[in-house]
Amino acid sequence: MTASQRTTIVASLLLVGCMLASVVLLRRVDQMRTMATLDEVLYITSPKTLKRLSLGYEGLMADIYWTRAVQYFGRKHHQHSKHYDLLATLLEISTQLDPQLLVAYQFGATFLAPQPPNGAGMPEKAIQLIEYGIRNNPNDWHLYYELGFIYYTDKKDYAGALEAFERGSRVPDAHPFMKLLAAQMAQHAGELQTARMLWLTTYQTTQDKQIRANAIAHLRALQVDEDVTNLQRAVTQYGEKTGHLPPSFSAMVAAGVVSRIPVDPDGHAYKLMPDGRIEVRMPDDFPFIEKGLPPGYTPPQPKLPPSD
Amino acid sequence: MSGRIVHIASNTFREAVRDRVLYNLIAFALLLSGAAILVGEISIDIEKLVVINLGLTAVSLFGIVIAIFIGIGLVSKEIERRTLYTVLSRPVRRWEFIVGKFFGLAGTLLVNTFFMAIGVFAALLYVAHRFHMPDAWILVALYFIVLQFLIICALALLFSSFSSPLLSAVFAFSLFVIGSFAEDLRGFAGMAHGLSRWLATGAAYLVPNFSALNVISSVAHERPVAGPLILYNTAYALTYAAVALCGAVLIFEHRDLK
Amino acid sequence: MLAIEILGLEKTYSVGFWRKRPKHALRPLRLAVEEGEIFGFLGPNGAGKTTTLKLLMGLVFPTSGSARILGKEWTDPAVKAQIGFLPEQPYFYDYLTARELLEYYGQLSGMSEKERGPKVEAMLGRVGLHDVGGVQLRKFSKGMLQRVGIAQAILHDPKVVFLDEPMSGLDPMGRREVRDLIEQLKREGKTVFFSTHILSDAEALCDRVAIIHLGELRGVGAVAELTSSIHGKVEIVWQGTHVPESLKNLGECHVTGDTVRAVIAEENQEVAVEALRREKLRLVSLVPVRASLEDYFVQKLKQVDKMQGVIA
Ligand SMILES: Nc1ncnc2c1ncn2[C@@H]1O[C@H](COP(=O)(O)OP(=O)(O)O)[C@@H](O)[C@H]1O
Ligand SMILES: [Mg+2]
Numbered sequence: 001m002t003a004s005q006r007t008t009i010v011a012s013l014l015l016v017g018c019m020l021a022s023v024v025l026l027r028r029v030d031q032m033r034t035m036a037t038l039d040e041v042l043y044i045t046s047p048k049t050l051k052r053l054s055l056g057y058e059g060l061m062a063d064i065y066w067t068r069a070v071q072y073f074g075r076k077h078h079q080h081s082k083h084y085d086l087l088a089t090l091l092e093i094s095t096q097l098d099p100q101l102l103v104a105y106q107f108g109a110t111f112l113a114p115q116p117p118n119g120a121g122m123p124e125k126a127i128q129l130i131e132y133g134i135r136n137n138p139n140d141w142h143l144y145y146e147l148g149f150i151y152y153t154d155k156k157d158y159a160g161a162l163e164a165f166e167r168g169s170r171v172p173d174a175h176p177f178m179k180l181l182a183a184q185m186a187q188h189a190g191e192l193q194t195a196r197m198l199w200l201t202t203y204q205t206t207q208d209k210q211i212r213a214n215a216i217a218h219l220r221a222l223q224v225d226e227d228v229t230n231l232q233r234a235v236t237q238y239g240e241k242t243g244h245l246p247p248s249f250s251a252m253v254a255a256g257v258v259s260r261i262p263v264d265p266d267g268h269a270y271k272l273m274p275d276g277r278i279e280v281r282m283p284d285d286f287p288f289i290e291k292g293l294p295p296g297y298t299p300p301q302p303k304l305p306p307s308d
Numbered sequence: 309m310s311g312r313i314v315h316i317a318s319n320t321f322r323e324a325v326r327d328r329v330l331y332n333l334i335a336f337a338l339l340l341s342g343a344a345i346l347v348g349e350i351s352i353d354i355e356k357l358v359v360i361n362l363g364l365t366a367v368s369l370f371g372i373v374i375a376i377f378i379g380i381g382l383v384s385k386e387i388e389r390r391t392l393y394t395v396l397s398r399p400v401r402r403w404e405f406i407v408g409k410f411f412g413l414a415g416t417l418l419v420n421t422f423f424m425a426i427g428v429f430a431a432l433l434y435v436a437h438r439f440h441m442p443d444a445w446i447l448v449a450l451y452f453i454v455l456q457f458l459i460i461c462a463l464a465l466l467f468s469s470f471s472s473p474l475l476s477a478v479f480a481f482s483l484f485v486i487g488s489f490a491e492d493l494r495g496f497a498g499m500a501h502g503l504s505r506w507l508a509t510g511a512a513y514l515v516p517n518f519s520a521l522n523v524i525s526s527v528a529h530e531r532p533v534a535g536p537l538i539l540y541n542t543a544y545a546l547t548y549a550a551v552a553l554c555g556a557v558l559i560f561e562h563r564d565l566k
Numbered sequence: 567m568l569a570i571e572i573l574g575l576e577k578t579y580s581v582g583f584w585r586k587r588p589k590h591a592l593r594p595l596r597l598a599v600e601e602g603e604i605f606g607f608l609g610p611n612g613a614g615k616t617t618t619l620k621l622l623m624g625l626v627f628p629t630s631g632s633a634r635i636l637g638k639e640w641t642d643p644a645v646k647a648q649i650g651f652l653p654e655q656p657y658f659y660d661y662l663t664a665r666e667l668l669e670y671y672g673q674l675s676g677m678s679e680k681e682r683g684p685k686v687e688a689m690l691g692r693v694g695l696h697d698v699g700g701v702q703l704r705k706f707s708k709g710m711l712q713r714v715g716i717a718q719a720i721l722h723d724p725k726v727v728f729l730d731e732p733m734s735g736l737d738p739m740g741r742r743e744v745r746d747l748i749e750q751l752k753r754e755g756k757t758v759f760f761s762t763h764i765l766s767d768a769e770a771l772c773d774r775v776a777i778i779h780l781g782e783l784r785g786v787g788a789v790a791e792l793t794s795s796i797h798g799k800v801e802i803v804w805q806g807t808h809v810p811e812s813l814k815n816l817g818e819c820h821v822t823g824d825t826v827r828a829v830i831a832e833e834n835q836e837v838a839v840e841a842l843r844r845e846k847l848r849l850v851s852l853v854p855v856r857a858s859l860e861d862y863f864v865q866k867l868k869q870v871d872k873m874q875g876v877i878a
Contacts, residue, residue, distance in 0.1 A: 003643050007403050007561055015554035018547040023513050025544040029520045032537050033491065067495040315673040319659070326661040389657050394718055397623040397651035397728075398674045399643055564626040 047096035062098030065090055069104070073111055073120075074210070084120035087112055091129055099136035102143075103208055105129060109146035110202075110211045113154040118214075118287075123154040141178055142205060144168025148181065149198055161185050177201055192229075196222050220265045221288035224280055227262055228292035231270060231278045234258045245276040312400050313408040320412020321419075324378060329416065332370055333423050339366055344431040355435045360446060360528040363428035368453045368524070370424065371417050372484055375457050378416065379464025380476035382409045383556075387565050396565070403557045410465055410553055417457045425450050442530035445523075448538060452521040455545035459516045460484060462552035469556040470563070487518040516548055567637055569726050569757035570599040574631035575621050577614075591617040592781045594631055599759055599774075601725075604752050606772035607761040608863065614781040615761035616654050619730050623651050636725060647676060650724035654731045656715035660704035664695050664714050667703060668721055675722035685721060693717045694743070708735045716747065720756075727751060729760035733767050745771055769859040777866055784866045792862045798832045799855040802839075805848040810841045825850060 050065075051058055069090035076084055091112065094104045111119045113126035130147045137143060148164030151157045162185035169178035177197075184194045196219065203215035234257040238246045246252045249261045249272055263269050268281040270292065280292040324330070343362050347355040383406070386392040395405065428450075432443065463483055467476035486493065490512065497508035521541055523533050574594040580586040592614040599605045609615050620626045622633055624641055633640040636648055658667050668689060672682040690699045693713040698706075703714065712735055719727055732748070733741045748771055751758050762768055768775050769789055777784040785792060799817075804826055809819045816838060817830035830838055832854070842849055 002639070002641050003401065004561060004641060007401065008558065011403065011554045011557045011561070015551055015558065018550040018554065022544055022547040022551060025540055025547060026513060026517055029517065029537065029540045029544055030491070030494070032534060032540065033520055064489060064492045067492055067499065070499065071495045312674055312676075315670065319670055323659065323661055390653060391657060391659055393620075393623070393625055393653040394651060394656065394658070394671065394715075395674060396625060397646065397649065398671065398722075399646040399676055400674050401643060562627070565620070 047093045050093060051097060058097045062094050062101055062104075065097060066094040066101060066104050069094055070107065070210070073107075077117070080117055082116040084112075084116070084122075087120045088122055088125040088129070095129065095133060099133070102133070102137070102140065103206075105133040105143055106146060106206055106208065106211060109150055110214055113150045115154075123150055126150050126154070139171050139173075141168045141171045141174035144171065145175075145178065145181075145201065145205070148185070149202070152185070152198060153195070158185055175201075175205070192222060192226055217286075218288050221286050221290075223265050224286050224289045225291045227264065227270065228278045228280070228289075231258070231262060232291075235272075235276050235278065239276070245274070246272065248272060310404060313404050313411065316395075316400070316405060316408025317411035317415060320382070320409050321415050324413070324416040329374060329378065330420060330423075332374060333420065333427075336366060336370055336424055337427055340427050340431045344434050347435065356432065357528050359431050359435050360428070361524060363424075363431055364446070364449050364453065364524040364528075367421060367424045367428065367450065368456065368522075371421055371453065371457050372460055374420065375413065375417055375460040376464050376477055376480045376484070378413055379461050380468050380473045380480060382413060382465055383468040383560065384471070384473050384476065390565075392565055402561050406465065406469070406553065406557050406560055410461055410549075413461045413465070414458055417461065418454060421450065421454055421457070442527075442532075445527040445530070445533055448533045449523050449527045451538070452523055452541060455541060456518055456521050458545055458549045459487075459518075459552070462549035462556070463516065466552045466556040466559070469560040483515060484518065487516040488522065489519065490515055490517040491519040517544065521545065567601055568598050568634070569601040569603070569636060570597070570605075570622070570759060571634040572597040572618070572622070572631075573633055575618065575628045575633055576630045577617050577621060577626065578629045590781050592621070593783075595778075595783055597776055597783065597786065599757060601757050602752065602755055603773045604748060604758045604771050605760070606768035606775035607759065607778065608763065608765065608768055608775050608859075609761070609778040610763055610867070612780075613763075613778045615763075615778060616730055617781075618778075619651070619653075619728055619761060622728065647722070648725045650719035650722065650727045652715045652719040652727075652729040652732055655708075655735065656711055658703050658711065658714060658718075661702060663700050663702055664690060664706070664717075665699040667714065668717060671718045672721055677722055685723075689717045689721050692747075709737065709740050712736055712740070712744075716744065720751065724756070726757045726759065729758065731762055732760055733762060733764055741767065765859045765863055775859070777863060779867055785862070789859055793859060795862070799829050799861075800832055800835050801827065801829050801851070801853045801855050802835075802842075803827045803850040803852075804842055805850055808845070808847065810845045810847070812841045813838055829855060 050061060069087060072090055073084065073087055076087075088108075091104055091108045095101055095108075098104075108126050108129040112129065113119055113121075113123040115121045127147065127150055130143055130150065133140075133143045134147070144164050144167050148161040148168065151160035151164055162182060165178055165182035165185055168174055169182055171178075181194075181197065181201075184191075184197065199215045199218045199222065203212055203219065206212060206215075234252055235246060237257045238252050238255055241255055241257070246255070246257075249258070249269070252258050253260060261269060264280055264282075264286075266282065266285060271279040271281055273279055278292055279294055280286060280289065283289070283293050283297055340359075340363055344355075344359055347358045386395075392405075396402065425447075428446065429439075429443075432446075433439065460480065464476060464480045467479045471479070493515065494509070494512040497505060497512045500508050520537070526533065572595050574596055575592065576594040577590075577592040579589045579591055581589045595614075595618065607615050607618065617626070621628050622635070622640060624646075635645045638645050659670075662670065665686060668686040669682060672686060677685065687696075687699075690696045693716055695710065695713055695717070698710070703711065706714065712732070716729070716732065719729065729748075732744050736744060745767065748758050748760065772789060774786065774788050775792070776786045787795075805824060806826065807821050807824065809821075809826055809828075813819065813828060813830075816834045817828050819826055819828040828838070835852070839849065839852070
């Protein structure tokens with residue numbers, strides 16, 4: 001073997017070895033940095049400064065900050081954190097760098113407004129963000145929709161929601177749904193059907209994976225809540241008819257108060273408790289349900305897939 | 309280690325010195341003292357912050373520019389001018405030449421950074437009147453900057469071993485910019501799907517990761533740097549530089565000198 | 567032992583940006599150089615001399631073939647300590663002084679510090695650069711650089727010295743000095759392999775020469791051997807200004823004053839004398855002309871061109 005061949009072999013082996021090692025090390029560094037990010041401060045919080053720093057490449061910078069926002073939320077959520085201090089700032093920066101970045105507004109509405117651990121618990125900030133978006137994109141009905149949504153779900157401010165949907169329905173090319181939603185707000189504020197319609201619209205009008213998953217979880221919860229309400233009413237009917245609590249769902253079917261043995265969205269049968277209460281079999285699988293929970297139930301920490 | 313590597317390295321250093329590379333220190337000193345005086349006029353609270361941020365950023369940028377502009381010529385210029393002929397017709401192996409050049413350039417930057425670091429601390433003393441413990445983290449930030457230089461030197465050398473100086477400069481500088489956003493790049497990759505996810509992830513691990521090596525703003529806020537991070541960053545920078553150097557050696561070992 | 571043994575080294579470059587064409591810089595070359603010889607490697611510009619030397623120095627890689635230097639494989643790093651090389655139109659680190667450059671090259675050649683100091687000074691003296699040893703090379707003229715180049719090639723006392731066009735770019739005095747130096751090296755028992763396109767230098771110096779043209783070897787041998795192998799010429803001078811018809815196409819005739827001078831091939835001598843006799847012209851002298859290396863060279867190159875003309 002010549003000296004040159006020896007050099008080639010050694011250099012090749014070293015190259016492959018070091019490359020693998022560098023990837024492993026990088027992963028370690030990343031892990032450490034991720035943990036550090038949780039309490040990291042943002043050093044430059046002023047979007048104006050960042051705009052200057054980005055030397056005219058605001059679009060790219062906005063995308064970078066948008067990615068950071070998503071990663072930040074995903075990681076913190078995965079860590080069951082109750083504090084999302086940077087989320088609002090990150091989204092503000094992204095949208096001020098690129099005011100047309102619609103997905104950032106949507107993300108803000110979905111995850112900035114709800115209470116922890118499902119969101120940052122900052123509905124006011126979320127409203128601010130969306131209003132800023134509306135000022136910059138007055139003809140996009142999605143933003144009014146998001147705004148109404150926050151008022152309806154997180155603020156329980158039905159008048160506010162009504163106004164938002166109404167403003168949105170006047171935008172050219174607005175989804176016909178907006179008028180319907182405005183009407184619903186006026187008539188049945190706070191009803192299951194309205195909520196279902198809202199989440200369904202959210203699901204249909206977004207491509208974002210996290211937002212969609214969140215909408216599905218809410219829709220499933222609404223289904224459970226509705227089922228439990230209906231079953232509970234049937235139990236009461238059965239009691240009125242027979243004078244005692246139903247021993248089983250089959251007895252209820254026989255008595256004609258329900259048409260069939262009901263199952264939850266996962267296909268599991270509901271539980272009929274001896275005291276006549278209805279419970280879901282796997283409460284952990286339905287993070288947002290308000291009915292059918294065992295007494296004293298504490299929800300487990302939510303499980304969203306980690307975003308990386 | 310062979311003495312020839314040391315000789316080549318010290319000759320590389322001598323070349324840089326004789327080409328008046330260290331004159332950049334004058335520009336650096338002017339910039340820093342100007343900033344220190346100016347900031348002192350404006351605000352008392354943030355002057356230290358600005359001096360550290362500006363000082364360390366300047367150390368980093370000056371060094372990167374020097375590393376790229378010397379690094380890209382290290383091999384190609386010697387081929388172009390045929391100075392290599394009389395070196396490689398001696399008992400000098402081609403890999404020794406590459407490694408020697410690397411250490412020479414790294415040494416040049418180390419000396420340059422040393423003087424700049426003195427400048428930063430002097431400016432700090434000027435605005436804050438005394439040092440206190442957290443200022444020691446500035447040393448860590450400087451150390452990370454030197455690690456960045458090692459990577460850039462190795463990359464510039466790699467490009468220099470097969471491409472023209474201008475192209476090498478473009479390559480090296482783009483890698484520096486992309487590498488500074490390496491963590492975001494991996495973020496993007498994580499959000500992609502299918503094949504593009506694989507490609508993006510591959511690319512994200514291939515580019516040098518400068519974001520973790522940049523703790524300037526963190527130390528400016530007097531935040532400590534985790535010990536294990538220092539360790540892993542060191543190991544990472546060394547292995548990455550080694551990869552680039554091995555690439556340079558492999559290319560250079562087999563190329564004809566025109 | 568053979569100092570240099572070239573075993574079919576061949577180099578084909580591929581040229582052209584889009585459509586690569588092969589460029590045969592060197593056809594498979596076989597050549598052996600004895601130890602202690604001064605060997606001239608002759609050929610016109612573009613013949614492949616530099617290519618051969620770069621192959622031997624390991625600066626470019628051969629398309630095929632190999633070589634042995636001092637009995638070892640030519641890529642063996644151990645060989646490098648025993649050879650010296652002067653590239654064509656050498657250029658050195660111009661930020662160094664001549665002394666520093668030699669010092670550096672001494673280090674790279676593995677000379678010890680003790681050995682280096684005196685050797686560098688001696689070498690500067692030997693090539694006549696002692697007074698400018700402390701001047702940066704960027705201030706050196708072409709001729710001075712050539713001297714530095716020679717100094718670095720022999721600094722570490724190599725057994726075999728390769729010189730690529732060592733006399734080009736030098737004034738007549740400088741060329742004379744380089745010639746003396748090469749002869750000195752021979753006396754020291756070194757082997758010198760040098761390329762040139764200046765034939766007179768080779769003729770005066772070389773024990774043997776090789777002639778290369780268009781990448782192909784055309785002839786090898788001692789100068790005397792080569793020149794005697796071609797047919798000699800005679801110079802013929804007669805009185806008067808008249809040139810007989812039959813003499814006109816035998817060679818060029820120059821009329822100077824009242825004599826005519828012609829150089830013709832040896833075999834035509836009889837015909838020419840007969841013609842002069844018939845025309846009653848007075849023959850002044852008839853002298854054989856010794857064939858020079860140049861004649862051999864020109865003849866060899868012509869041969870090829872003729873051959874190529876036939877092929878084309
Ligand atoms: N790097 C190269 N790429 C392509 N062709 C080359 C290269 N180097 C030399 N050549 C060609 O090879 C031939 C021989 O060149 P060279 O060895 O330099 O000749 P010489 O030294 O005898 O004048 C020339 O025709 C030259 O154009
Ligand atoms: Mg030549």
